[in-house]
Amino acid sequence: MTTLNISQPDVTLLLDMSGVIREVTLSDAISEKGVEAWLGRPWDETVTEIGGDKVRRMVEDALRTGVSAFRQVTQRFPSGRELPIEYTTVLLGGRPGLLAIGKNLQAVAELQSRLIAAQQTMERDYWKLRDVETRYRLLFHTSTEAVLLLRASNLRIIEANPAAVQALGAVGPRPDSIAGRDFLTDVLPEERDLLQAMLARVREQGKAPGIVMHFGQTRKASLVRASLMASDPGPIFLVQLSPVGSPLPMPTQADRLSVEDLIERMPDGFVVINQEGVIRRTNQAFLDLVEVGAKGLVVGERLGRWLWRPGADLTVLLANVHRQRFVRLFSTTIHGELGASTEVEISAAGTGEAGNPHIGVILRDVARRLPPAEDANRLISALGPLTEQIGKTSLRKLVRDTIGVVERHYVRAALDLAGGNRTAAAELLGLSRQSLYAKLNRYDLGDETPPPGGARG
Known part of the structure; x- marks a missing residue:
């Protein structure tokens, strides 16, 4: 059966x-x-x-x-x-x-219908994804901006567009000619630590400020930006290279010292900023003042970041340059990234051109400046007669007279340092011009003739 x-x-x-x-x-x-x-x-x-x-x-x-x-x-x-x-x-x-x-079989038929509908949806999504991928490929390979994809685990190049191949100075125009290559081999040895520090910050925080690096035989400067993207089998970095300025020439022994070389060797800090106070160029002495190891970490930042009163000192400096076209002996304090504080004097001058509104700034370390011996002796000599008044004059009057002698000495010294420019002398002493004029009248210094080359403010 x-x-x-x-x-x-x-x-x-x-x-x-x-x-x-x-x-x-x-x-x-x-x-x-x-x-x-x-x-x-x-x-x-x-x-x-x-x-x-x-x-x-x-x-x-x-x-x-x-x-x-x-x-x-x-x-x-x-x-x-x-x-x-x-x-x-x-x-x-x-x-x-x-x-x-x-x-x-109605339940089975409904399940089959849903399965067919899901298969059709997946097929439509697949073709949409293929369309998006085709557009991505087209944009990726025709973009004039250099773009690379790096494996986050080992910084090997996954893919690069023709502009990136050209920026790196690789042989051959094909983007796949550098696929699989270690990106660090295209980076100058002195800039590798800077790049790895930036990528580590991107991995931890999702973003980081761009840095300036140099690629190719001509050492062409590029602004390097990166972002982290999830991928299988591991995350990847999307790296963009934007050209900055003109290529830096390879130095030869026969080259003479250029202006840039002289600025780089200056013992005083030097930066070029725009009207907003953003740093466009710097030298090694400034990096030492702010305790930063590479120029790429400074370029693009505001100078006020390292001043004693961030924003306030920079605002005063920019206002004076805008009004007078220059500033001399502007006193402030630089706070380094590692915690050190350095007293500096700033001199600055602007181009005054609407199409090129840049300002050159010199920062001189005055923390180790010692007063001349004769200047110190002069102050001691001025205080000598006051010592003889002990026992003859009250302490209150002795203190008041001593303050007067010290004030007169340093007001005169500030005028000497400023070349007779009263505005600059007031800035050195941290006084307003009105307060300085009052002290000049009090100590009969108003009619003193400035030294040769000096000018009254």
């Missing part, structure tokens, strides 16, 4: 030998009324036209072999509802007739 793998049939039809329905039984899962209308009708008339051939074949197979194979048809109920039903037909042994047993 054949065992059927059917549990809880949803539709059971009792058929005669010619396939006409004699009895109908439905499960609770299918609540349909009016199925009595099927009685006396051929089974193949209760299904859709496509399922009629399947029904007739199941009847023929059951009559010939005793049981038919499972076949799916669309059963049409008297109410108009249509359900996918999987039937098998069995020949009854005890009496003439056939038994058709059906299972509702």
Whole structure:
């Protein structure tokens, strides 16, 4: 006897030998009324036209072999509802007739429909992704800005566009000519630590200020920016190289010292800033003052970052340069990145050109400046008579007279240092011009003739 793998049939039809329905039984899962209308009708008339051939074949197979194979048809109920039903037909042994047993496949059909819809959605998304990738490739390879993709774990080049290949001075115009190469081999040895420090900051914080580096045989200056992107099997760096200025010539022994060389060798700090106080150029002495190891970490930052009163001192300096075109002996304090504080005097001058609004700034370390011996002796000599008044004059008057002698001495010294320029002398002493004039009148210094080359403010 054949065992059927059917549990809880949803539709059971009792058929005669010619396939006409004699009895109908439905499960609770299918609540349909009016199925009595099927009685006396051929089974193949209760299904859709496509399922009629399947029904007739199941009847023929059951009559010939005793049981038919499972076949799916669309059963049409008297109410108009249509359900996918999987039937098998069995020949009854005890009496003439056939038994058709059906299972509702609506849940399976819905699942199949969802699967097909999901496959179609995935296919559409795939082609959208391919379209985005095609556009990315087009933009990546036609961009005039040099762009590279670096593996974050070892800084090897994954991909580079033609502009990046040209910027690095690589042989051959093909972008894949440098794929897989260690990017550090294209970086000058003295700039590698700077690059790795910037990339480490990008990895920790997601971003970092751009740095200026030099690439290729001509040492062309480029602003290097980087960002971190998630990828499989590991994160990658997107690196952009933007040209800055003109290429730096390779120095030769036959070259004479240029102005840039002289500025670089100056013992005083030197920077070029714009009207907002942003540093455009610097020398090694300034890097020593602010305790920074590379120029790339300074260029692009505001000078006020390292002044005693960030923003305030720089604002006063820029205002004076804008008004007078120059500033001389401007006193302030530089705070280094490692915590050191250095007293400096600043002299600055602007170009005065609307199309080239740059300001040159010289910062001189005055922390180790010692007063001349004769200047110190002069102050001691001036204080000598006051010592003889001890016991003859009250302490209050001695203190007041001593303050007067010291003030007169340093006001005169400031005038000497400023070349007779009262504005500069007031800045040196930290006084307003009105306060300086009051002290000049008090100590009868107002009519003193300035030294040769000096000018009154």
